Amino acid sequence: MEKITEFKNIITDSYAYCRKYKEETGKKIVGYTCSYTPEEIIYAAGALPFRLFGTNEGIHLADANLQSYCCSLVRGILEEGLSGRLDFLDGAVFPHTCDSFQRLSDIWRINVAHKFHLDIVLPVKLNTASARQYMIDILEKFKKDLEHALSVKITDAMLSDTIKTYNQIRALMRKLYAIRAQRTEIISGRDFHSIIKAAMIMDRPLFLKTLGEVIAQIEKAPGGEIKSDAKRIVLAGSICSHPDIYDIIENAGGVVVWDDLCTGSRYFDGVLDEKASPLAAIAQRYLDRPICPAKHAGLTDRGENIVRIVRESKADGIVFLLLKFCDPHAFDYPYIKEMLDKENIPCMLLDMEEQLPAAGQLQTRFETFIQIL
């Protein structure tokens, strides 16, 4: 499927893609850190929202600003910022979620010079009326800040157009997820991961067009049904930018059928109300969407959602990825594990450091887990 190669090429060297994109279109590029970024507003402002994934290799510059007990996502993003490799960015946006991201924003502001630096200090509660109002207020503020930073005027019409594009992208992504949950063989885990990542990087209308073509091809192509003996796995936990995991799970006899990752289904969950006022629609989606543990929407919402995902995707077990030093996820793990135990859903915890354990070792661990399913 040559169309998928397009995505793969882009994510293999996303920085080169951005530089070229900038040259060809003259558009601005805005870096962002987390799936709580209202990308729609950035895109409506005529800029390309570019998700920062950091690096998993050779973090050393960041040591001058961040202690070793900080998660590798934050350290890796800072490393890229300090290295100058992100010099194509016009600015960066930091939505508030966890303590580590909070301080990353400060350290970035002090040490990494781009044309602008914007904080979006989101509410931590997503389940009260005043928090909803505050969310709308700060989206309004963000819009103004961005207009100022990019010297543009963002009209409601521009926002509405973007919202339509994003709704289409998300609908197609959900479609792709649904197809793959049935016909996993049709597209490898690694390729699947490339598509998800490309969605957060590529020119969005172009992404939408290409994804449409990929899905059309897949729908025409026969077969690929999940092997009858393959075990169905749900991935949950901290952000995952390790494409290898999908492959290793597949080699071990499993197949990832769904996830609860912010670099996965949570990115695509939720529809923006095209009839509501644009900012209210964006705010509402954050309130309705399954939450990240850095936010609050009740005491057991997240656990219940994970159980629901497992049931709906008819999964046999769940792999919980925990990035070392990631507080929000580490606090949630014990209660979610307890809930899964009660539901008799087998669960495997994978502690991840900067780099994954050696592939062979990891495969053995997955095999052991998959055998008990």
Next chain:
Amino acid sequence: MKKQILEFLKTILIFSFGKFKKFTLRFKKTKTMKDMMIVYYSEAKSARLTGKKVAWITSGGPVEPLLAMGIIPVYPENYGAMIGASKMGGGLCEKAEAMGYSSDLCSYARADIACATINGGPLQGLPKPDMLVCCNNICGTVLKWYEVQARYFNVPLFILDTPICHTEYTPEIAKYVRSQFDEYFAFLESACKRKFNYDRLNEVLLRSFQTQVLWQEILDTTTNKPSPMTAFDAFFHMALIVTLRGTPEVIDYYTALLATMKERVTRGIGAVPNEKYRLLWDNIPIWHRMKWLSQKFASQSACLVADTYTSAWCGTLKYVSGDNPIDSLAEVYTRIYLNIGVDEMAKMIIAMIDKYDVDGLVLHSNRSCKPYSFGQLDIQRIVEQERGIPCLMIEADMADERSFSESQISTRIDAFMEIIKEREETSKK
């Protein structure tokens, strides 16, 4: 059944002990810290008997509305400090780890989560909460920690969400936090099933602000040379401003403490014999090594004259406006030290360096506390650039004593003091 009766008798005992203490104490000039804490904890522990409600609250949270409603506030973080000081942190953290909590989480949280499930820890554990009040102005950890406890105790949780002021306190934040105070009052009304007492709140607030002024005055006596107290003393005396600000007893206590300090100043008595060097401390104390550290620095004629931690409980007084104290609450509780940007923190540290005339900065890089520690490397660099004083960063954990390396840290402190001494000597020449 028998166990319940025993439990009941024990509570009565503790309770009457508290009352008795309170009674006898009236004859003393001022109560000692220990006496006050005993009375406080025994009252809290006998709340079931006296029909009072207990709320667990975060250290940076607004306690005044609780006092106005006659609810007893209990501070797991203060308790965490006690756990740390009594070197019980390691054991309790281990228990939490066995429950599935990562060893990289805040040790106050780990210790408290473990402690709740056993009748252990100092004072045989904290009294059970009727409600939880979590203010995230200090960190995101408290949110997760209080969620855990709300599930465990199955009691209502109120979250006061105070968005961080990276570079500014915006009108959006002001409006949001102000409206949450009304939600907070309503939450307390429904928890106590009676109307919120606004008059009492105003009284308590006035006392609370008065206490904060007193506390700042006490801390400021250390601008004198020699300094009449050290940061280690402040770490000890701070327990009351954290837990009981807004009560009349605390005003008495701090008034007496201030008088003592002033007298020491007049008589030229220093906390450290032959004070030669003055240092500033950043971050939460290393509770399990207080004595050791204080002796270590004193033996080098160095006095820790100030710190960024204890001053956090009076740092936002500037935002109090007289006419309507309730309206100041949003700003007072949102703009505290930890809820601002790293660059602003650096500015405040530089102001403290000047105010207390210090020769060096000691930064505790605290594995437990990410919002307090991430950014310290930048603060260190900024301080070195702007004031040129030596800085020392030591990595430790405030309440988990397990990985503390005394010999290594001792060597580093010696080396740091050497640099300070050399600087002093060259500047004399």
